[in-house]
Amino acid sequence: MCGIAGIYAFKRNQLNDIRQICSNMGDALTHRGPDAGSVWCDEFSGLALAHRRLSIIDLSPAGSQPMVSSCGRYVICYNGEVYNAANIRSELSRTGVSFVGHSDTEVILESCASIGLRATVEKLIGMFAFALWDMRKKRLQIVRDRLGIKPLYWTFTNNNTLLFASELKALRRHPEFSKDIDRNSVSSFLRHNYVPSPNSIYRNVQKLNPGHILSISMEEEKPRLSCYWSLEKVYGQGRLNPFRGSDDEAIDMLDELLSSAVKSRMIADVPLGAFLSGGVDSSTVAALMQKQSDRPIKSFSIGFTEDSFNEAKYAKEIASYLGTDHTELYVTPEEALAVVPFLPKCFDEPFADSSQIPTYLVSAMTKKHVTVALSGDGGDELFAGYTRYMQAERMRRLAAVLPNTLRHWLGKIISAHSPSAWDALFSHLLLDKKLRNPGNKIHRVANALTENFDQTYLGMLSHWTDPDDIVLDGFEYKGVLWDEELESKVPDFLDRMQFKDILTYLPDDILTKVDRATMAVGLEARVPIIDHRIVEFSWRIPRKMKIRNGESKWLLKQVLNRYVPKELVDRPKMGFGVPLDAWLKGPLREWADDILTESNITKYGLVNPAPITKIWNEHKLGQGKWHYLLWDVIMLHAWAEENA
Structure with a gap:
């Protein structure tokens, strides 16, 4: 994995300091690429590209970047891993293209030179964010992978200079960068605990949306955005071509897709392992890794002394059954708290998912043993694993059988007592002690009884429910979670919840957390479950293969049960939290x-x-x-x- 940054001052041809400025921007990303750093510059065109390298594939100088194509026309600055690079390389070789090394960077570059950027990215399987410079057309294109696994920010300065980078800290190194905080983004942050795309914490700085290409040239001047992969289209195609096979056929297909995705992500020229929490997703990834390895894979977990937050004991049982080479770290409160002051620097813009703490700690521990780790993120969004999906469905069914008057009356009765009062009642009755914040959950039920269900789901996702009331001059951005037209496009409520999460929570919370925490310690994380082919398959299967008889992630669990006994993973979902x-x-x-x-x-x-x-x-x-x-x-x- 790597860090990239760039400058395109297309209206100011001669910039004597552009190379040094871009080098400074790249230096801000050294943690993402500690192995090497370089800058490529076309000073006459006002273009500079900086790259920081974490060597994973082709450790030789032949894999160094920025890289110039064999025809001399294109330059690439790339962050990511493409897992079907060998297949694309073979196709290009048959057309007469020759290669100097065996890096995926060179494959992407020569493919862009041969068939164009759009046709190339549509072929790529993997995670990536990169810039491509066309020296002939003086055109810069930046692109981000389909699901938003790899980050990419961009902005214009007051002097109409385009800046882009993997992280905001690189943009801040440019002398013309404005640190003007976007108060609307502050409001959005307080609702979600992250800043939703495409906005950032800074005014006029944007995240490039997943599945998009941004192009700009001296002739066009204004940037042009185009979409090469759309979740809406994927959803539509899934409805037009639904999976009509049996349960066993669906299990076989998902097993095959997951096995292929895991196998391709085990290719590396450096030591490799897996995060293992003991949950369904990480256990599935570890099991499929071990199935395809001729030696024990390395697995890693983190534990806390507080029992209600500790999954390490379950991870150890899974590791023992699979026969992995398992390493676990039990963290004291003092060790965990020592990380907290570092979090703002690590996450680069306000980010308040408290599982950032254990994610960073397990990443730091894992980096001591390997350079690449496979992670199980994405299973909840694709296969309906979140508890809130089940809660929302139950509330929807309950509300459907109650007369409107009774619904509103019950909602008001519940809301009349504060969440803390309900917490006290649950504690007094000695009900399930693993149920966190029961008062807040009960209030969400009350909201469901008095509101429409999309508003209810928004409430379930919200921290501060009225952030504009406390942010000074802030008016939160209204994105897909407020889109009233979405109900007609995605009529099924469960589908709509998943759809919203894949567009928002997955890239802006889950994948941001994993990327920043792992990159802060120079560790590459790979996420096989959100291979785009698996995402596309997940929209073809019927809801009964996601939730069945009150059991979430039904289909994914059937795959796991082929490799791990059900009793080892059949327990309530805990999440990766801290006390x-x-x-x-x-x-x-x-x-x-x-x-x-x-x-x-x-x-x-x-x-x-x-x-x-x-x-x-x-x-x-x-x-x-x-x-x-x-x-x-x-x-x-x-x-x-x-x-x-």
């Missing part, structure tokens, strides 16, 4: 107190301090469980402090 509530009341309290002082909040002028102070005091006194809302505000201001 944030207890930490904010205990070891993190003093640090949080400093961040959440009225003077500190006022210093940055982003939010109204009064409601923050109120819930912080309530949380410390045990009068409410506001840790997720507080963590959002803490991460926002910790980021502001780091990047002020």
Whole structure:
């Protein structure tokens, strides 16, 4: 994996310092590519490309970047891994194309030179973000993979210079970069705990949407966006060509697709392993890796002493059954908390999914043993694994049998008691202690009884439900989660929840978390479950193969059960969480107190301090469980402090 950055000052031909500026931008990404760094520059055209290399395939100088095509016309600056590069290479070789090395970079470059960028990216299987410079047409094109596995930001300076980079910290190195915070993005962040695409925390800086190409040239001047892969089209094709086979045929097909995806992602010229949490997704990936390996694969897990947050014991059982070479790390609260001050620098813009902490810790531990790790991310979105899908479906069915008047009456009765009151009741009745924040969940049921179901689902995804009320001059962006036309395009409610998550939560939370945490330590993460061929297959199967008899991820679990006994994985979903509530009341309290002082909040002028102070005091006194809302505000201001 690598880091890329670039400058295209197409209206200012002679820039004596463009090479040095671009080099500085690349240096900000050294953590993504610690093995080598280089800059390619066409000063007359105002174009410079910087690359930081993490050597995975073809460790020789033949794989170095930026790379010039054999015809001398094109230059590529590439971050990612393409798993069908060998097949594309063979096709090109048959047409007379010759190669210097065996890197996937060279294959992509020569394919672009031979058949064009659009035709090339439509062939690629993998994760990527890259820039292609056409020296003849003076045209720059930047492209991002279909699911948004690899990041890419872009912006224009006031002098009409295009900047792009893998991370914001590289853009900040440019002397003309504006650090003007987008307050609308702050509002969006407080709702979601991440900044939704295509926006970023900075005004006029955007994330390139997954499956898109941005083109700009001296002749065009204005950038042109085009889409080469669309989830909406994939959904439509899945409805037109549904899977009509039997259960066994579906299991066979998914097994074959997953096995192929895993096998191709085990190709590397460096040591390789797998993250193993003990859940369905990571266990499936580890099982398929071990099936195709002639020696024990290396697997890695992390554990906590708090039992309700500890999955390491389950991961150990899976590893023992599969026969992997397993390494586990039990983290003390002190070790976990030591990571917290580093998070704003690691994640580059406000990000408050608290599982960022264990993700970083397991990445750092894994990097000591391997350079590449396969991860099980994406299974929940593709095969309906999230608990909220089941909850929303149950609420929808419940509401459907109740008269409107009774629905609204019940909703008001439930809402009349605060979430903390419901928490206390659950605690008093000694109900399921692994159920986190029951009061908030019950209030979501109340909302479902009084609202439409898309609004209910938005509420289930929301942290701050009215962020504009606390952000000063902020008006959150309304994206796909508010799209009222989506119901006619994707009529099934379960499909619509998954559709929204694949477009938002998957790239902007899950994949962002994995990319930043792994890249911060120079580790490459590969995600076989979201191979785009598996994504496309998941939209062909009927809902009964996703949820059956109250069991989520039914089809994926049937594949796993071929390799791991059901009893080893048949347990309630835990998630990759941390005891944030207890930490904010205990070891993190003093640090949080400093961040959440009225003077500190006022210093940055982003939010109204009064409601923050109120819930912080309530949380410390045990009068409410506001840790997720507080963590959002803490991460926002910790980021502001780091990047002020």
